[in-house]
Amino acid sequence: MPVHVIDFHIHIGLKEHWHQWVHEYQNSSQSEFYKRYEELIVPEKFALYLKDNSIAKAVILPDLCPITTGVVPNEYVLDFSEGHDIFIPFCTINPSLTNHPELDAKKYIQRGARGIKLYPSYNHFYPNESRMYPLYELAQRERLPVLVHTGSSVFRGSKIKYADPIHLDDVAADFPDLILLMAHGGRGIWYDRAFFLSRLHPRLYLEISGLPPKKLLNYFPEMENNIDKFIYGSDWPAVPVISSNIEAIKKLPLSEESKKKILYDNAAEILGL
Numbered sequence: 001m002p003v004h005v006i007d008f009h010i011h012i013g014l015k016e017h018w019h020q021w022v023h024e025y026q027n028s029s030q031s032e033f034y035k036r037y038e039e040l041i042v043p044e045k046f047a048l049y050l051k052d053n054s055i056a057k058a059v060i061l062p063d064l065c066p067i068t069t070g071v072v073p074n075e076y077v078l079d080f081s082e083g084h085d086i087f088i089p090f091c092t093i094n095p096s097l098t099n100h101p102e103l104d105a106k107k108y109i110q111r112g113a114r115g116i117k118l119y120p121s122y123n124h125f126y127p128n129e130s131r132m133y134p135l136y137e138l139a140q141r142e143r144l145p146v147l148v149h150t151g152s153s154v155f156r157g158s159k160i161k162y163a164d165p166i167h168l169d170d171v172a173a174d175f176p177d178l179i180l181l182m183a184h185g186g187r188g189i190w191y192d193r194a195f196f197l198s199r200l201h202p203r204l205y206l207e208i209s210g211l212p213p214k215k216l217l218n219y220f221p222e223m224e225n226n227i228d229k230f231i232y233g234s235d236w237p238a239v240p241v242i243s244s245n246i247e248a249i250k251k252l253p254l255s256e257e258s259k260k261k262i263l264y265d266n267a268a269e270i271l272g273l
């Protein structure tokens with residue numbers, strides 16, 4: 001398989017970073033793979049593993065979600081990514097843990113973060129709260145993409161009301177040049193809404209991690225008419241076999257050009273590659 005995919009959604013972290021119930025969930029859903037997980041979380045090995053799975057570039061995400069999944073520090077992700085071209089580290093800001101989201105983000109950007117991930121339903125905040133606005137201002141100015149979890153989550157303590165894509169309408173309207181992505185495309189109950197919003201706002205995108213590729217056209221029947229807005233992500237390790245995920249996308253009844261846009265071109269444009 002040619003190495004020409006950008007994966008916009010990969011989680012890494014040591015076992016001790018995540019809460020016990022996260023391990024229990026992973027073990028119950030994919031125990032064989034999860035036994036190997038820890039061996040893979042070494043930068044050199046992981047880079048090779050991704051290349052073997054046709055990934056040319058991978059967005060690597062930290063988690064500051066102490067009440068739901070755990071804490072994978074920004075510093076850990078930045079250190080992990082250093083010196084490896086294939087990794088594109090993002091930082092994350094939890095507004096309950098800081099009074100100055102933008103100052104924290106600035107610090108991580110200086111250290112190499114190339115985008116920002118937000119977890120509203122894991123950290124119980126609305127992404128259109130005014131305290132988040134200086135962060136969006138910074139991201140807009142620096143042309144850094146902001147990836148926001150939308151839709152459902154299996155993890156204990158997460159609250160879906162915060163993950164309604166409609167809250168991003170305010171953000172996209174107030175920051176028209178901000179590159180915003182809806183991770184998981186409004187998963188569960190808001191596919192239509194997320195799709196509609198992505199058509200309404202020129203810089204609002206749908207990132208499809210954690211969605212079964214075979215179902216994409218059921219969730220987004222008009223996908224091909226809005227193909228410039230779709231971005232591939234795996235949500236690894238939640239999806240253990242990245243290559244079969246990509247193969248399934250390649251089998252969708254879409255044009256070759258459209259598949260290339262989902263798997264590489266759209267993300268390359270957003271990331272300035």
Ligand SMILES: [Zn+2]
Pocket residue numbers: 009011235
């Ligand atoms: Zn994720």
